[in-house]
Amino acid sequence: MGVLKGACMFGQSGGPTSVINASAAGVFIEALKQENITKVYGAAHGIRGILDEDFYDMGMEDIKELELLKNTPSSSLGSVRYKLKDVTVDDTDYKRLLEVFKKYDIRYFFYNGGNDSMDTCNKISKFMANSGWECRVMGVPKTIDNDLFGTDHCPGFGSAAKYVATTVMEIKQDANVYDTPMITVIEAMGRNAGWITASAALAGAKGHGADLIYLPEVDFDIEKFLADVKVKMDENKGKCLVVVSEGIHDKDGVLIAEKFAENLSKDAFGHAQLGGIATTLANLCKEKFGCKTRGIEFSLMQRCGAHVASGRDIEEAFNAGATAVKCACDGMTDKMVIFVRDMSSGSYECKYDVLDLNLVANTEKKVPLEWITENGTNLSDEFVKYALPLIQGEPNMVKEDGLPRFAKLKKVSAKK
Amino acid sequence: MGVLKGACMFGQSGGPTSVINASAAGVFIEALKQENITKVYGAAHGIRGILDEDFYDMGMEDIKELELLKNTPSSSLGSVRYKLKDVTVDDTDYKRLLEVFKKYDIRYFFYNGGNDSMDTCNKISKFMANSGWECRVMGVPKTIDNDLFGTDHCPGFGSAAKYVATTVMEIKQDANVYDTPMITVIEAMGRNAGWITASAALAGAKGHGADLIYLPEVDFDIEKFLADVKVKMDENKGKCLVVVSEGIHDKDGVLIAEKFAENLSKDAFGHAQLGGIATTLANLCKEKFGCKTRGIEFSLMQRCGAHVASGRDIEEAFNAGATAVKCACDGMTDKMVIFVRDMSSGSYECKYDVLDLNLVANTEKKVPLEWITENGTNLSDEFVKYALPLIQGEPNMVKEDGLPRFAKLKKVSAKK
Numbered sequence: 001m002g003v004l005k006g007a008c009m010f011g012q013s014g015g016p017t018s019v020i021n022a023s024a025a026g027v028f029i030e031a032l033k034q035e036n037i038t039k040v041y042g043a044a045h046g047i048r049g050i051l052d053e054d055f056y057d058m059g060m061e062d063i064k065e066l067e068l069l070k071n072t073p074s075s076s077l078g079s080v081r082y083k084l085k086d087v088t089v090d091d092t093d094y095k096r097l098l099e100v101f102k103k104y105d106i107r108y109f110f111y112n113g114g115n116d117s118m119d120t121c122n123k124i125s126k127f128m129a130n131s132g133w134e135c136r137v138m139g140v141p142k143t144i145d146n147d148l149f150g151t152d153h154c155p156g157f158g159s160a161a162k163y164v165a166t167t168v169m170e171i172k173q174d175a176n177v178y179d180t181p182m183i184t185v186i187e188a189m190g191r192n193a194g195w196i197t198a199s200a201a202l203a204g205a206k207g208h209g210a211d212l213i214y215l216p217e218v219d220f221d222i223e224k225f226l227a228d229v230k231v232k233m234d235e236n237k238g239k240c241l242v243v244v245s246e247g248i249h250d251k252d253g254v255l256i257a258e259k260f261a262e263n264l265s266k267d268a269f270g271h272a273q274l275g276g277i278a279t280t281l282a283n284l285c286k287e288k289f290g291c292k293t294r295g296i297e298f299s300l301m302q303r304c305g306a307h308v309a310s311g312r313d314i315e316e317a318f319n320a321g322a323t324a325v326k327c328a329c330d331g332m333t334d335k336m337v338i339f340v341r342d343m344s345s346g347s348y349e350c351k352y353d354v355l356d357l358n359l360v361a362n363t364e365k366k367v368p369l370e371w372i373t374e375n376g377t378n379l380s381d382e383f384v385k386y387a388l389p390l391i392q393g394e395p396n397m398v399k400e401d402g403l404p405r406f407a408k409l410k411k412v413s414a415k416k
Numbered sequence: 417m418g419v420l421k422g423a424c425m426f427g428q429s430g431g432p433t434s435v436i437n438a439s440a441a442g443v444f445i446e447a448l449k450q451e452n453i454t455k456v457y458g459a460a461h462g463i464r465g466i467l468d469e470d471f472y473d474m475g476m477e478d479i480k481e482l483e484l485l486k487n488t489p490s491s492s493l494g495s496v497r498y499k500l501k502d503v504t505v506d507d508t509d510y511k512r513l514l515e516v517f518k519k520y521d522i523r524y525f526f527y528n529g530g531n532d533s534m535d536t537c538n539k540i541s542k543f544m545a546n547s548g549w550e551c552r553v554m555g556v557p558k559t560i561d562n563d564l565f566g567t568d569h570c571p572g573f574g575s576a577a578k579y580v581a582t583t584v585m586e587i588k589q590d591a592n593v594y595d596t597p598m599i600t601v602i603e604a605m606g607r608n609a610g611w612i613t614a615s616a617a618l619a620g621a622k623g624h625g626a627d628l629i630y631l632p633e634v635d636f637d638i639e640k641f642l643a644d645v646k647v648k649m650d651e652n653k654g655k656c657l658v659v660v661s662e663g664i665h666d667k668d669g670v671l672i673a674e675k676f677a678e679n680l681s682k683d684a685f686g687h688a689q690l691g692g693i694a695t696t697l698a699n700l701c702k703e704k705f706g707c708k709t710r711g712i713e714f715s716l717m718q719r720c721g722a723h724v725a726s727g728r729d730i731e732e733a734f735n736a737g738a739t740a741v742k743c744a745c746d747g748m749t750d751k752m753v754i755f756v757r758d759m760s761s762g763s764y765e766c767k768y769d770v771l772d773l774n775l776v777a778n779t780e781k782k783v784p785l786e787w788i789t790e791n792g793t794n795l796s797d798e799f800v801k802y803a804l805p806l807i808q809g810e811p812n813m814v815k816e817d818g819l820p821r822f823a824k825l826k827k828v829s830a831k832k
Contacts, residue, residue, distance in 0.1 A: 178461070300586075403582060
C-alpha cells in the first residue's frame, strides 16, 4: 500500500440522525489535515450530487463552522435515497461516477449511511476496483435503527435512545397526573429492528418507564395487547404507558398500522387520514376500556433532537468519520468502520476497527430475542447494560439566545 | 394585618407544565422557613385531595428532594380538573372545604394553576372571607398557554416556547434534507391563544424557522392556506414548514380539526381514528400538491420537556411560589402573583407584584393582533422582543446515568 495522492469525496445518505453531521465533521477535519488528500469535496444529496457534479469545496469552510457540525442535526449537505442498479443490469450510473471521479481526481470516497448506503458504497468500491481506477472506498456507519451488522452499535442510535428514554420519563410524569384512568401509547421508529423502542426500558431502569414495550422482533397480537393493558391498569390504579415500534406486525408479518389503514382506505374518504399506530392503538383502548387515551408519535424529533443528543454518540460519530479517513490514508479500502466493545469488561471502552463492506451491506441486526422478557413486553437487564453506556455525556451544544447555534456552511461549489 | 399563625395548604391544578413543580418548590421551601406557618400540606390532586382529606405533610420531605422539584416536570402531587359550583347554587363543596380548613387549622391557602384554577381560588377566597374563617388565599400563576390576564407572562410559557423554538429548528434541518418536495405541518398547543405556536417565530429569528405560522387569533381559511403553501414552495424549492395551533378555526369559529372529524365520525368506522390537525392538513397538501408530506404533533412533549426548559422560567416559577408565601405572611390575601416587566428598558428584569383574584379569574389574554404579520402567517419583531428573553438560561438539570434525576417525594399522609 503506497502513497495515494488525490481528492476525497464525502456523501451523506439515508434518513438523518442527530449526529450524522458529527461524522461529516470527522471526515472533513481529518481529511483537511492529510497531506495526500489534495481536495476535500462534500456531495450535495449524496450519490445524487456526485452524478450531477453538484458538490462543495469543503476547504473553503471555516474550521469553527465545521466544528459546529457536531451539534447540528440532520444532513447538512443534504441526503438522498437512491439505490444503484446492479452493475450487470445497468452500468450507466457507474460509468458516470467513474467519469466524475476521474475528472476531479477522486482517490478517496467516504459514504455515510445505513444498510442501503453501505450497499451503494460496496457497489461503487467493487466497480472502481474492477475499472482499474485506484480509489480507496470507506463506509462510515450511521443509523438510529442500530441495525448494521458487525458493529457493536451504530452512530446515531445512542442519541435516539437518549431522546426516547428522556422523553418517556417526562411523559410518564405528565400522562399520569390526573386521578382518573389514562392509557398513553407512544410510537417510536424502527421498522424491522426494535432498538429505538427498546430504549424506553432505560427510562424503566430509572423508575419512570413504560409499562409495556412492543418490538417488531415479537409478533403482535391485538387481543393479547388489550389483555396486557388490562393487567397493567389493574396494577397501576388505572394508568398504563405503552411504547410500540412503528414496525409491529402480526404473525403473518402484516404491519398492525397497515391492517387498520386498509380498513380506512376502502372507504375512500377524501380528507380523512388514519392516525399513526399510536393513535390507532390508543383508540382501540378507548373503545375497550372506556377511559381517556392518548396516542403520541415521536416522529422526526427522535432522530433530530440534537439538544438531547448523547455526548458519547457525538464523539464516536466524529471518530468514525476521522477513522475512515485515517484508515484510507493508511491504505485500506472496501471497508466500513465498526465499533468494538468488550461487554465482559466492567467499564465502557469503544475501539474502532473495520469490516469488509461485503459483510455489512444489506444485513440487519435485530434485538436478541433473549433480551426480550416478561411476556414479550419488556427488556432484560442485559439490554440496559448494553444501551445505557451509549447515552452518556451531554451534547455541549453552543447556544445563542438560548437556542442552538447550528453550523452555517458557505457551500462553495467545486470548480468544474 | 397582624400575625396569623396556622397551617398552609398548597395544591396544583389544571394541565401540567415543565415548571409547575418549581412553583411547588418555591411555596414549600419558603413556607417551611416561615415561623407563623405551623404545618405545610400538599394536596393530592388539588382541590380533590382537600375535599377527600388526602394530602401530604411536606415537612417530612428532604429539602434536597424539594429542590429537585425545580427540574421535575408535571405536577408531582397530582393535578385535577374540578370546577367548583357557584356557591349560591350548591355550597356543599365549600362547606366541606371549610370543615377541612378548620380541622387542620389551615390559615394559608396557595393554589397553582391557570384560568380555571384562579376561578377556584377566587371562589374559595370569597367563601372563607364570608364565613369568617381567617385564611389568606393566594393564587400562583401557571400555564403554558400564557393567557392569564394581568401578568406580563406566565410560568410555564417560557419552557414551552423554548421546546417549540428548539424543536422547530431541529425539524427544519431534518424535514428539508432530501432533494424532493416536502411539506411538513406541526401542531402546537393553544386552543384560544396562540402564544405557544407563535414561539416558532423564535426559530425564525435564528434563520431556521417555519415558513408559515397560523394562530387561533386569526380565522383560518383552507383555500388561503393552500395558496400560502404554494407560494412558499415556489420560493423554497418545493419545501414548506408550517406550524399551526390546535385551536385554528374558520370564520364561524368552527375548529378546523372538528370540521374533518365530523366527516369521519359520520362513517362510524369501528377502529379508524382521525389524525390530529397536523396530519389532516398534511394530507390535504398531499392531495393538492402530490408531494411527500408529514404531520407532527408536539403533544405532551411541549409541556413536559423539562430537559429543555428555560432556566429563567424555572427561576421565576420558583419565585412566584415563594412570593405568594411571603405576601401572605405579610398579610395579603385574595390575590394572584403577577410578573411585571418594563418593555421599554433595554435589559430584561422581572418584578413580582400581585393582582386581585377577581380581575384574573376567567379572563384570557391573547396574542395582540398587531404582532401578527405577513398575511396572518408570521409574527413581528415585537413578538420576538417579548418572547426571546423568556427562554433564556439552561435548566441545570441533575442527571444520573445521562437521564434526569426527578424528585422522589415520600408523600407522607397528613395525620388525620
